[in-house]
Amino acid sequence: MENVICEVIKNENLNKDHLLLEFENNFKEDFYPGNFVHIKIEKCFLRRPFSVARFNKKSIQIIYKVVGKGTEILSQKTKGESIDIIGPLGNSFPIYKNKKICIIGGGTGIAPLIFLSEELKKFNKEIFFFYGSRNRNSIFFSVLPDGIDYIFSTDDGSFGTKGNIFDIFKKFNGFEVIYGSGPEELLKKISKFSKKVPVYLSLENYMACGMGLCYGCVVKIREKDNWEYKRVCKDGPVFRADKIIWR
Amino acid sequence: MENVICEVIKNENLNKDHLLLEFENNFKEDFYPGNFVHIKIEKCFLRRPFSVARFNKKSIQIIYKVVGKGTEILSQKTKGESIDIIGPLGNSFPIYKNKKICIIGGGTGIAPLIFLSEELKKFNKEIFFFYGSRNRNSIFFSVLPDGIDYIFSTDDGSFGTKGNIFDIFKKFNGFEVIYGSGPEELLKKISKFSKKVPVYLSLENYMACGMGLCYGCVVKIREKDNWEYKRVCKDGPVFRADKIIWR
């Protein structure tokens, strides 16, 4: 975990709703898929957490949606401006090797899965990426790694199959590991598969510190015969699906 | 009194400490010498008051010094940016005609006197402007109207006479009206002349509303045999010197 100032390399619209922010990688530590950054944004008292979508020695990228005050201000940053960032934060997806892998996600939740699939590619030949989206224009085509089998669905059928990505995923089988990220409804459904195979999900929650200090971001996690509130920022954001107690 | 959004025309250093901000005049009302504007500055809850230094149908200028958070942020505004301004606020200097006129001020306090001297010029032939400054570089030469007799003094003698402007002013006489603005110490001394001739001084104070609503900006003003707290923003900023009860 470091606190560094990074220069914006680019901050552009990926599509109508989403932006891709690329900034210098001034971190000494490496990032792993699932890790997030906690970004200081002017006029906001609390930082804003974002999953890392792409990472290399030179730069880091996040993909975000403008949903409120903080992301609105972030979207106005331009090349050369500095941002105050804490990272890497949180745990990461365990990287399985030589398995038949399923990645499934929807909407903005795709961000960490992009990084994850880049990584999994190195160790696995069969990677299926189930990608649900509102419509053709909301899909982050330009940042999707190659060498992966994509199965798309859109709400309006404008690309891939029309319908919910989970319904399509259900028709497949034989996966040995499942990774997911996205809307809670989707994750809940995916987690049912954890009886059969390992399922890892990346969760989101409102955060204050982002560093495990305040216990603000907890979720219910099974512990032996009981449950405990665990911190998404420190004990997560990646949890084994069979441990999560959904609301 | 209006609330308008004005575009910055320029915002440049006049000298090391002072900036001149020129913005579009989007006001319907006219400004008079002594009037001030109340400027909204990001990150500051309260507005910041500044005297109008130059005024014409097209644009308005203020001269200000960076002394804290608000003026620091203001100094970063660039051509084309918008600012939210309330004005004209406060009363103004009464304009005497055909008199031997003395204007005296120092430092940043000169700002309203520039506007005043432009106006007085129209009706008076003999205008003496006593202008005290720290050194040659602090004098706002570039914005001083012509057709006026300036008497300069600087603390270090780098321009005009070395010493306090009041000491120089004292050596002159025969003035029929005196106008002043600047450091309180100077104004206090000038106000002694109010026994002989009308003396008008522009005061400053910390302000919240700037519109006469909150009674935050009061000064002690003589009323008959007594005194009352009067609002600098509404009853002033220009007061007859013989009415002011100094701290």
Next chain:
Amino acid sequence: MKSLKTKLGKIELATPIIMTSGTFGYGIEKINFIDYEKIGAFTTKTITYNPLRGNPQPRIYETEYGMINRIGLQNPGVFYFVKNVLPKIRKKFKNIFVSIAGRNEKEFIEIIKIIKKEKISAIELNLSCPNIEKKQRMFSQDSETTYKIISIIKNETDIPLIAKLSPNVTDIKEIAISAEKAGADIISLINTVKGLSIDLKRMKIIDGGLSGPCIKPVGLKCVYDVYKVVKIPIIGIGGIIEGKDALEYILVGASAIGIGSGLFSNANIINEVYNFLENYLKKNNLMLENIIGYLNEKDWLI
């Protein structure tokens, strides 16, 4: 416009927007850029029996997202007010609430005797002024003195009484209940929060009352708590600077809202609050009265 109508007991307001006490002067200053039609009621700066000069400088200072004031109730006294001020502002406002304060019961009653002859919509009792008979505590810092002062005044006049309470108490519910029992018709929440700031440049301390957006969570909490325990309507005040803030107060239980120091920062605040509420109601096809206390009653907590 119609959808914004609200009621404070028998008082009908065309809009829920009230200019609070002390931040809109005596209503004499004409603020050109304000649309007076959008103001539901105006509360005067607090009037005392005798004229008061108020506190010496410094009186105000900016804080983090707010301000501190220690004006000290400067005002020309009730006689001057009734004779010279009230006649001038009658036409400007549909509803005038006169805020008053006394240093003890006697003074309150003396003011009431004069003010009750005037045609005004309500009297707001500024109970956040010190009660010199009780260790300089504010009247509303004690449920007994709150009860006593209100019931005495209630006996003197039929004009609706608004009890304006200080948040600087251990239990605001207790105070509000006393106010209601004593006959208050409306409760105004909150007055400023005790605060202090330091002007390091001048090395001065400004010990006074905090207002502005920084206190909004305190005001919301007070309205939320009090709404649960009283039946009389509440005016929600504290830190409103845009439309959303007003909505929040209404959702936790305010029947009307007060604009205070927010006006100093946001000159367009009245339009913004008005338009925001109107659009919100239109979009959801609701009337203002439908949403008062909505989030409180549902108790959406969790």
Next chain:
Amino acid sequence: MKSLKTKLGKIELATPIIMTSGTFGYGIEKINFIDYEKIGAFTTKTITYNPLRGNPQPRIYETEYGMINRIGLQNPGVFYFVKNVLPKIRKKFKNIFVSIAGRNEKEFIEIIKIIKKEKISAIELNLSCPNIEKKQRMFSQDSETTYKIISIIKNETDIPLIAKLSPNVTDIKEIAISAEKAGADIISLINTVKGLSIDLKRMKIIDGGLSGPCIKPVGLKCVYDVYKVVKIPIIGIGGIIEGKDALEYILVGASAIGIGSGLFSNANIINEVYNFLENYLKKNNLMLENIIGYLNEKDWLI
């Protein structure tokens, strides 16, 4: 560095910077970008007798220049703490203050019995937790319960006691005087301010404690008032986000200052506070102890 030394009674701190309770966890998380040498003391998140799960979501929400939290004292209980946490953090901090809370006197004493065997610099009594025996009021919302709980605990242990008080009271001076009389060695001011905010997106209410820069004027006011009436040292807490804020607390009477949620916003806060104070003292050729309460004693008001 030397100039920053300060004392809390007999406890010597290398710097006046204290990490406050609840905002630096149990001290286990290693925050790499913090210079632990600059921390004078660390206060643990409050420990209770039994483990507590804490409140359900939502637990936090951002407000205007601050945040609301309702964590609800989630903690693993005193046994686990003593066995598994304390040993791990001993070497990290020069001074460890253990914050504890009970729901009643009995629970407080049970914790003390365990904690008093440990080598720690002080025990901080979180008296802003509800006293279930007294109408759910916080202990420090009543001078009698404040007095009683502290004097009972004082009887049990010689470890210095810090009384952490809530600002949500009618008269903080009264409470602080009781705490001092009962034997508190140090007073910590302030805990969070009762506040509520609304997440309009999720239509949720977050009813909890307000912290951050927005409450600084409230904290300064409490320290200012209490410094006048007690002789024991004060830890000033509330809204510190940069060096200047720390200086302000010290000038009104704090012998040390607590960094709370400011760390969440300003990751460099410890360096900034440290450097600011060091430069300020050097420039004026002063030691920290020379300026504690400076503006309070002079009473520069006006």
